[in-house]
Structures are given as structure tokens and as C-alpha cells.
Amino acid sequence: MNAPVSALTAQGAAAQACIDSRFTVPGMRCAGCIGKVERGLAAVPGVAAARVNFSARRVAVSHDPALTGDAIIEELRKLGFEAERAAENPLGRDDAETRRLLRALAVAGFGMMNIMLLSVSVWAGAGGETRELFHLLSALIAIPVIAYAGRPFFGSALMALRYRRTNMDVPISIGVLLATGMSLYETLTGGPHAYFDGAVMLLFFLLAGRVLDAMMRSRARSGIAALLGRMGRGAHVLEADGSTRYVEADRLAPGMIMLVAAGEALAADGEIVEGRTTVDSSMLTGESDPRPAGTGETIHAGMINLGNPVRVRVTAAAQDTALADIARLMDEAGQSRSRYVRIADKAARYYAPAVHSLAFLSFCGWMLAGAGLYKSLLIAVAVLIITCPCALGLAVPAAQVVAAGALMKRGLLIKDGSALERLAEVDEVLFDKTGTLTLGEPRPVDLTMLSPRQRSITLALAQASRHPLSRGLASALRGEGVEPATLDALSETAGHGMAGRWAGEEVALLRPEVEAGGLAVDLLVGGARTRIGFADLLRPDVRETLEQLRAQGIVSAIASGDRQAAVAQVARELGLFATAAMRPADKLALLERKAGQGRKVLMIGDGLNDGPALAGAHVSIAPGGASDVSQQAADAVFVGDRLMPVSMAIRVARATMRVVRQNFALAAIYNLFAVPLAIFGFVTPLLAAIAMSASSLIVVGNSLRVARAAGRQGA
């Protein structure tokens, strides 16, 4: 796996001591971004190689152990990409599953083609010795192929039988094994019919459905590890004798005094005992405004100290922190959703017993009619094979993969097929405010009063700081194509602002001395002060999206962790019902209350505090700018500044479910015609093969219509 990385690592002798780290970089959009990230990281001292995996939006970096992950994230930020450390290989297990299925599919395809080649000759009239030779060859190919490609079904069927349940895999396994056994008997006794082609083709089509399904599923990743990764990994602790010692996060204990430097993430909850600072708590509360914190105040693990170094007495560590609580909530909330029964499983629950009884009844019927054990068994097998849930196995994944592909082209990534099923049922949408309805970071309201010279000075000052206002200012200016000026003597005073020197003049970006309404900074150039106001702007198409949702009969509301005043303003502006100042557990409780009333709620949120709600909602969507954790908890992620993908997703999901239902109907109609033929013993291997392929192809063809539906609606 990941051969490109190891190949690159092997290039230099110096690379032998390198370690590999993985980062998720959701902001990569195009070839330019790949080049920028790989080239930019490779130029960093200590980095041996960087390789982007564009499909997974990840970058694997091989670097000197002395270079920390945070430093690399900082380098990526300088390149213009938000990044986050990824767990070692979150896709590992799902990946292995997809690979196993793909390999089985390849083997089944190989077997199917060769056996069909031989079968066609037999159908075309090859008789006598030639037929027997061909049957024997078919058997030689089919038996290892079935043994290999059938394992995913046999394993699952065995598991189901062991627990005295039945699933779709039970009739498949019985059908395939019986057909193979019968055909082998036919072959050895020189009989006229062999069903090897039917058995292998059945496996091939079903595996195709499984692979499609697994590809969708492999996008879903576990979120808990990444969540805990956000917490500081350790802290410098003050000993009794005044020396400091580095302690890992899980070794921290209440009562220890941590020294938290500026820019460091907290590793445990605690109370400030000395110093004043500002902390960025956006990850926990979703509020983008950094808040001041002084002696006696409680701050939580995961918050980032933006200002001065402080001393913090640990009050809760490791598994007791507020962050760990969120992780637990998310875990529990996610489990409640995993009980959702997928439509294919629902269908299988009724289908499997029906097929079994039908096959058994035809066996009994022919026995009673005096056809003999062999003939009766042959007909029972034919029934099992022809009613094979081939079309049924493809009905759901084919439509969902087409829908997911169409949505992905329009900026919405669906992580799980069942998400589409759940999206189609939605009747209420809950929006988080910050980062969802709004862009989530303070952006300057108006920059027109700045001269070009002032703009380039502002950008030079802003891009040197990690302060949220500076970040918003820098990204707005970069968006306008401003080039930064060259400054000397750049310095940042925490809690005060940035200062520098431009062509001999003092320039600075400062916190306003007089508290103005709302967020603002003062730009100081040559003694003149210019006030730049900030606001968290609404996404550009919020109104249209809400309008479209209303047209689809969906109720919208706001559930935010922000302050009452900030939420009320947006709610009034958009005419939505809103609840403010909600903690993660409150949001989850609200969702549970609504679920209790039978509402199917779509939750849209970005903050870490939305994590449990995203995991607990009937279905959830996170914006691409959301924290990695939220993206992992959500069923779908949309990219870009526009909110429209949300309403489009619901429409496409509904169209997909219509097609899925049609597919089931097609499969049922097919069975209606095919089953009587099988029961009355008219089915030859040729007929079975044609009927089976035809039904599968019709289902796949019908599924392709979803893409057209998405395209028409998306336009």
C-alpha cells in the first residue's frame, strides 16, 4: 500500500530515519493544489517527500522526526491550506474490504468469460465428446473460481445461519453451491446440462453490486480518533522544585500546574492561576470570536491559547475533559443511527424466505408428481438460480453510486449509501449558525476605504498572524488579488496586535482602544488610523436555499451554540425559528425529542460542538470548511461557499429512492415471468443466463437515469 511514498522515501540515504505522517487537506481542489502542496512541503527543511492522495484529500509526508506534525500543519497553512492530522490510516479496514471484493470480482469476471466461451459452444450444438470435454473444462475453471469469489457470500451466510437468522446471502450460497454440485454430477455422468455459467455469473453480478456498495461505504471514516487528536498531546508541567517536565496528555492529573505557551493547544481542562490571555474556543463552541480569559477562569482541552503564556491548574484530564465528553456523546449518538435498516436489507428479509419456500415447494411438487429425486432437485436449483437476487442486489447500489457521482460533481460528497436513503426521508432541517448559514470566519465588511498601498501593507501584517481576524482579513485581501508589501521588524503583541515598519514608517494592525460595536481592527499607517469592521457574513445563497427547501415541504430552523444576540439577528433576517446558546448535549437532546415526535431531521453544522448532533441526527451534512471531526461525523460534506448543495442533495436523494423503488419493481416483474418458467421446468442454462443478464442490465440502465435527473435539477 501507498507504494509511491515508500518509493520516494527510498530515494535519499538521508531519508532512512524519516517517519511518515498523514494529514487531511480538505481544501485541495485541482491539479494546481496538488502541485502547490507537494512542492511547498518538499521545500520545507526536514521534509523528505510529500505525496498527495487527491481522492482522499490527504497528503502523506515523510519527514524528520524532529519536525512536529503541528509544524507541518503550520507550513500547510502558509501555503494556504487548512490541514489536520489524520489517524494512521482511517480507511485501512474499509479499504481492505473493498480490495477483497474487487479481487473476488476480477476472479469471477475471469471465470465467467471463459466458462461462457465454452457454454456458448455447447448451446450452439456441440455434442458428444466435445460437450463432455467442455463441461469438464468449465468445471475445472468454475470450482476454484467459485471457491474464491464466493467467499464473501459463504462467510456471511454461515454467520447468519449460525445465529439462526437468514439474509440475502443464504439463498445465494445455497443456489450457487447446489448448482455447482448438480453441474458437477451432470458433468461426471455425461449429462446434457451444466449450470456452471449461471453460478459464476450470479456471483459476478452480485459482487459488482457489493463492490459499488463498498466503494460508497469506504468514504465513511471513524471520527473519534481524529477528535482526540485535536486535543493537545501533552503539556509542560511545573514541578515542586520549579523545574518543568513534559507530560503526555493521558498522564496529566488534576492539581498539576501546566505552563501553556502562546499558540499551544490545551491538553486538559483547567483553571487559569496566573496570567491573562485570549483563547480560541471556536472548535468547542463554534463561536469564531476569540475570548479573553483571566485568572480564575476555566478553560478546556482543545482550546488554543492565542495570547500570553499562562499557568493553568488541571481540573480534569484525559477521559474526563469536555472534549472527551463530546467524543463519548458522538460515539453513542452514532450507534443509535447505525440501527437504521437499509432498504436492501428490508427487502432481503421478505425475499429470502419467499425464495426458499418457492424452491422447496417446487421440489415437493415435482416429487409428488413422480419426477424423481434428480429431476426435482434440478428444478429446485433452477428456481433458486433464476430468482437469484441479481437484479435485487444491484437495485440499490447501482442507483446510489450514480447519484453519489452526480452529486460529487456538484460539490457534495456522500459518504454512505444509507445517507441517501435517509436524506430522501427528511422533513425538517436544523442549521447551525456559525460556519453553516454564515461563512464561519469573520470577514471584513467593507475594504473600499483602503488605498492600494494600505491594502498591501494590511495583507503583509495580517498574513503574519494566526489571529482569526487577521486570517479573515488576509483571505479577503488575497481573494482580491492584493500583493503583500515588504515589511521590516514585524512583531506580534498578544492581545494587542501586529506591528511593523514599512519604508521607515510605523505601521500596525491594532485592537481598537475604544470598544466599538462588533469586531474591528484599526490599521495604523504613518499616524493615520483606519477602522476595519468585521462580521461573519451569511453564505451568498442562503435565502434561495431556504426557499427551495420550503418548496420541497421541509421546515428549517436554527440551533446554535452562539450567544442569543448574534443568533437572533440572523434568525430575524432569515425569518427562521432559532434556539441559541445550546451545548452539544442540548442539541442532541433536541434532536432526540424531534425523533421521538417522528420527525426526520437533517442536521447541518460545522463546529466540533455539533459533532454529537451530526452523529445523532437522522442524517447530517457538514460544510467543507468544518473541523475534520464534524466532517467525519456527518453523512455528507459540501464544498464551497454556497449552501445550495443541501437542497439539491435532498432532491437527488428523493429521485434516487424513486429509481430504487422502480428497480425493485423491475426485479419483481422479472421474477413474475421467470419463476413460473423455472417451476414448470422449462429453464435451460441458456435461458437462465439470458434472463439473468437482461434483468441486471435493465436495472443498471434504469439507475443511470438518476444522473440525468441530478443534472437537470442541478442546472
Add this chain to the structure above:
Amino acid sequence: MTILGFLIPLALLMGLAGLGAFFWAMKSGQFEDLDGAANRILIDEDDDLDGNSNS
């Protein structure tokens, strides 16, 4: 008839070779990043992307 004894094993061998090629391609990670491969075509050849630039 004798030609079949030659052609059928040949067909099987060619099929097996294809299967082997697929397995090898999957094992060597060629399906890891399909979108990335499509995009990398657009990156200029002269750009040093193989990580040697910091030597």
C-alpha cells in the same frame, strides 16, 4: 479438434495473465488515487515534484 487443445489453454492463459496484471496493479496502489492521477497530467513536467528539491 486438435486446434482446440491449443487454443483453449491459450485463451485461459491470456485471461489468467490479465487477472494477474489486475492483481499486481491493485497491489502496487494504482487504484489508490484515481482522481489525483487524472489531475497530475496537468502539472508541468519541469516542476520538480518528486521531493528532490530540498537536497
